[in-house]
Amino acid sequence: xxxxxxxxxxxxxxxxxxxxxxxxxxxxxxxxxxxxxxxxxxxxxxxxxxxxxxxxxxxxxxxxxxxxxxxxxxxxxxxxxxxxxxxxxxxxxxxxxxxxxxxxxxxxxxxxxxxxxxxxxxxxxxxxxxxxxxxxxxxxxxxxxxxxxxxxxxxxxxxxxxxxxxxxxxxxxxxxxxxxxxxxxxxxxxxxxxxxxxxxxxxxxxxxxxxxxxxxxxxxxxxxxxxxxxxxxxxxxxxxxxxxxxxxxxxxxxxxxxxxxxxxxxxxxxxxxxxxx
Numbered sequence: 001x002x003x004x005x006x007x008x009x010x011x012x013x014x015x016x017x018x019x020x021x022x023x024x025x026x027x028x029x030x031x032x033x034x035x036x037x038x039x040x041x042x043x044x045x046x047x048x049x050x051x052x053x054x055x056x057x058x059x060x061x062x063x064x065x066x067x068x069x070x071x072x073x074x075x076x077x078x079x080x081x082x083x084x085x086x087x088x089x090x091x092x093x094x095x096x097x098x099x100x101x102x103x104x105x106x107x108x109x110x111x112x113x114x115x116x117x118x119x120x121x122x123x124x125x126x127x128x129x130x131x132x133x134x135x136x137x138x139x140x141x142x143x144x145x146x147x148x149x150x151x152x153x154x155x156x157x158x159x160x161x162x163x164x165x166x167x168x169x170x171x172x173x174x175x176x177x178x179x180x181x182x183x184x185x186x187x188x189x190x191x192x193x194x195x196x197x198x199x200x201x202x203x204x205x206x207x208x209x210x211x212x213x214x215x216x217x218x219x220x221x222x223x224x225x226x227x228x229x230x231x232x233x234x235x236x237x238x239x240x241x242x243x244x245x246x247x248x249x250x251x252x253x254x255x256x257x258x259x260x261x262x263x264x265x266x267x268x269x270x271x272x273x274x275x276x277x
Contacts (some may be wrong), residue, residue, distance in 0.1 A: 027101045028056045034095040053090050054083075057104065061086040064108045071116065071137075078112060085111030129174050135161050136171030219266035227262045234259060 033053050040046035065082035069075050085108035093103050139160045143152040152160070154168045161168070184195050220228060226248070233239045233247070241259070245252040 027060060030056050030100065031095065034093065034100060037090075038095055050090060054087055057086055057090070057100070058083060060101070060104065061108050064105065065112060067109075068112055068116070073116070078115075081112050081115045082108050085109075129170055132163065132167050132171035133174035134171075135163065136168055137175060215270040216266045219269035222269075223262055223265070227258055230255060230258055231262055 030053055033049055033056070037046065037049045037053065040049060061082040062079050065075065065078040068078050086104060088111065089100070089104040089107040092107070093100055097103070136157055139157050140152055143149065143156060143160060154165045154172070157163070157168045157172075158165045163171070184197060220231070223231070230244055230248070233244050234241070239247075241252050241255045245255045248255070
């Protein structure tokens with residue numbers, strides 16, 4: 001269903017210690033509608049009642065979405081996610097099990113949290129790190145409520161939350177970890193700026209050459225002297241088969257056969273295969 005999230009943000013309830021506990025202003029009395037919904041079969045009438053319930057409770061969903069503002073996601077998108085959670089709550093609610101608000105609030109809140117966990121993080125972050133991030137974020141907000149208060153240090157945050165400074169550091173790093181930095185992002189504002197990719201190492205083919213040479217060293221040492229000389233002239237001095245043949249006084253065809261046979265023998269020994277002479 002298409003959900004209109006343009007409803008204005010409701011006023012927040014009085015949360016002072018002296019205020020008596022009461023229902024939220026955005027918690028309408030819909031017990032009769034839920035009873036009617038439970039008695040209806042699937043069809044247009046049931047869909048109409050369902051839509052009426054969703055519309056009635058939408059301000060509450062918006063209020064819950066507002067708790068997650070300023071976390072890297074637009075409020076409108078958060079309201080849409082909360083609205084989807086509301087629809088799930090309406091569809092799954094059993095009127096005989098208590099008040100709808102008690103069931104809907106955790107359902108909607110869980111839907112928004114899952115959105116952050118599954119859609120906002122560019123990398124899969126352990127739940128423990130996400131929890132640290134939330135504790136550090138709340139503590140930093142609480143410690144800077146007074147205007148002019150300096151930014152709290154990791155030690156201040158650790159004392160306020162009961163976490164260790166290492167845990168606080170992990171939480172602070174996670175605060176900026178919703179999105180991944182592009183490898184092409186420039187790390188310096190100067191003319192000689194470089195990207196993150198420039199700081200990363202690459203594969204060194206020389207390591208493979210070393211491994212290959214060590215692997216064939218034993219096999220090369222067991223070749224006849226003339227065949228070792230032919231391989232050296234061909235692969236180290238970059239001589240053609242015709243020049244090798246002229247230097248050794250043999251035919252170019254014979255040089256080609258010796259090179260093929262010698263290479264096959266060395267390769268087989270390096271791979272641990274039986275050598276056919």
